[in-house]
Structures are given as C-alpha cells and as structure tokens.
Amino acid sequence: MPIQTVDTDRLYRKIARQLSDLIAAGEFAPGQRLPAERELAQQLGVSRPSVREALIALEIEGKVEVRVGAGVFVTAPRPTSGPPDQDEGEGPFELLGARRVIEGETAAWAAREATPAEVATIRDTVEKLAAVPQGDPGTDPVDRDFHIAIARATHNDAMVWVVQMLWDHGRGAMWRQMEKHFQTPALRNATVKDHRAVCKAIEAHDAAKAREAMHRHLQRVAHEFEKGFEQHRQGRERKGRAPGGRRPNLSGSSPSA
Numbered sequence: 001m002p003i004q005t006v007d008t009d010r011l012y013r014k015i016a017r018q019l020s021d022l023i024a025a026g027e028f029a030p031g032q033r034l035p036a037e038r039e040l041a042q043q044l045g046v047s048r049p050s051v052r053e054a055l056i057a058l059e060i061e062g063k064v065e066v067r068v069g070a071g072v073f074v075t076a077p078r079p080t081s082g083p084p085d086q087d088e089g090e091g092p093f094e095l096l097g098a099r100r101v102i103e104g105e106t107a108a109w110a111a112r113e114a115t116p117a118e119v120a121t122i123r124d125t126v127e128k129l130a131a132v133p134q135g136d137p138g139t140d141p142v143d144r145d146f147h148i149a150i151a152r153a154t155h156n157d158a159m160v161w162v163v164q165m166l167w168d169h170g171r172g173a174m175w176r177q178m179e180k181h182f183q184t185p186a187l188r189n190a191t192v193k194d195h196r197a198v199c200k201a202i203e204a205h206d207a208a209k210a211r212e213a214m215h216r217h218l219q220r221v222a223h224e225f226e227k228g229f230e231q232h233r234q235g236r237e238r239k240g241r242a243p244g245g246r247r248p249n250l251s252g253s254s255p256s257a
Contacts, residue, residue: 012053012091015044019054020063023074033071034064052226053091056177068181092178093222095170099163100218103147106163107198107214108207110153118153119203125149126195134185140171146195150202178225187224194220 019040022028034040037055041048055072058064065073114122125146132139144167151163194217201210 010091011046011050012057015046015050015054016057016061018044019058020061023063028074030074030076032074034074036071049093049226050091053093053174056092056174060173060177066181092170092175092225095166095175096218096222096225099166099170100215100222102162102166103150103218104211104215106151106154106159107202108211109156109159110150111202111205111207111210113155114153114202114205118149119199122146122149122153122199122202126192126199129195130192134188139188143191144168150198153202182225182227184224187221190220190224191217 019034028034034055035043037048037051041051044051055064055066059066059072062078063075065075067073110118110122125142129139129142129146132142147163147167148160151160154160194213197213198210198217201213
C-alpha cells in the first residue's frame with residue numbers, strides 16, 4: 001500500500017473550499033444570502049465556530065460579504081491577481097479556546113508568584129489601555145503587554161513564550177477581519193473592566209479568582225465575536241434559498257477534521 005499524503009488542511013479551510021466551490025458552480029448567486037450559520041453547521045456536520053471562521057476566510061478572499069445582523073451574502077466575481085492566501089493561521093475561535101485554557105492557568109500562577117513590582121507593571125498596562133482613545137491602533141500593543149506581563153509574573157520563560165506565540169499568531173487576517181465587524185466601544189470598555197478584574201485578583205494573590213477572571217474575559221471576547229453571526233431572523237430565511245426555491249444539499253460531503 002503506497003504512503004498517502006497527510007491532509008493537514010484546517011477544518012475551516014475545508015468548509016470554505018466547499019462553499020467556494022458551490023458559489024463557483026452557481027448554487028449561490030451574487031447578491032444571494034447564504035443559509036443561516038446554524039443550518040450550514042448542521043448540514044456540514046461541523047461546529048458553528050468552524051462555520052464562522054470559514055465565512056470570514058471567504059470574506060477575506062472577496063467571495064462573500066458579512067453584514068452583521070443581516071447575514072452573509074455572495075459577492076460578484078472579481079478579477080484576482082493570483083491564488084488566495086491559504087495561510088491565515090488557526091481560526092480566531094480555536095485560538096481563543098486555547099488561550100482560555102493556557103492563560104487562565106497563567107493568571108492563577110501569576111497570582112501565586114507575582115512580586116509587588118510585577119503587579120505594578122500589570123496594573124500600569126490596564127491604565128494605559130484605558131487611556132488609549134477608541135479606535136486607536138495603539139490598543140493592540142498595550143493589550144498584548146497586559147497578557148505578556150502576567151506571563152512574566154509566573155517566572156517561567158516557557159509560559160511567556162507560549163502566551164506570546166498565541167497572541168502574535170492570532171493577530172492575522174482572520175482576527176483583523178473579525179474585529180472589523182464586531183469590535184465596538186462597549187467591547188473595548190468591557191475589556192478594560194475585565195483586565196482590571198484579573199489584575200485585582202493577581203494583586204490579592206487569589207489564584208482561583210485570577211483564573212476565573214481570565215476565563216471570563218476570553219470567553220466574553222469569543223461570545224462577542226459569535227453574537228453578530230447569530231442575529232439572523234427566521235423571517236429572512238427564505239432569502240437564503242438557492243435558485244428554484246431549493247437549498248443545495250451539503251450533507252453527505254462534510255469536511256473531515
């Protein structure tokens with residue numbers, strides 16, 4: 001039996017490719033709304049976050065337009081200068097899930113080990129973030145400093161490297177596109193509040209509360225990113241139907257993990 005090529009393609013890319021092929025075949029016409037995320041997930045046999053990531057990847061490629069609160073619409077074909085970039089990295093929801101696990105423990109560890117000087121550094125990043133004007137590109141570096149400062153307070157270089165890698169790897173095209181749709185003043189204010197809660201728990205050397213506060217922070221960010229996709233209204237479902245009043249059958253060809 002010959003050795004087979006190992007399929008390392010990410011799940012959201014497989015979903016995006018299948019939807020892209022359906023669009024190219026005319027199953028979804030320009031201007032038409034795609035089926036609701038829940039229906040796509042059920043037919044494909046995948047999670048809703050994977051579908052969200054696939055839709056964002058298709059938007060980056062210019063094949064669909066995400067209209068928050070209205071749905072995802074097919075765009076008119078446009079000339080391309082070459083193949084789309086296939087290396088957006090892991091999807092935002094995958095990264096947020098990994099960060100929740102790792103950074104929750106990092107915060108708990110920091111609560112046990114942080115010195116007064118390290119607590120002061122963490123607190124300083126919180127106040128700097130609060131002072132950055134809304135929409136200023138300086139938000140990301142200060143936000144990053146907060147998470148890295150917590151990792152450094154563990155006194156474990158490997159932990160610093162992991163947190164830094166997850167942060168830097170996650171700030172690619174996929175994350176930026178997600179933020180473009182769902183970053184709001186309310187989300188920014190909630191982030192500052194979350195950071196203060198984490199800092200307070202670390203300063204109190206309360207590992208359990210620090211872990212809980214970090215989990216709550218990253219889960220809230222994921223929830224905010226999810227929320228816009230869930231605002232489809234049942235009364236609009238008919239608009240997503242394929243030509244001829246039918247929907248393409250995606251079942252039986254679900255992407256493998």
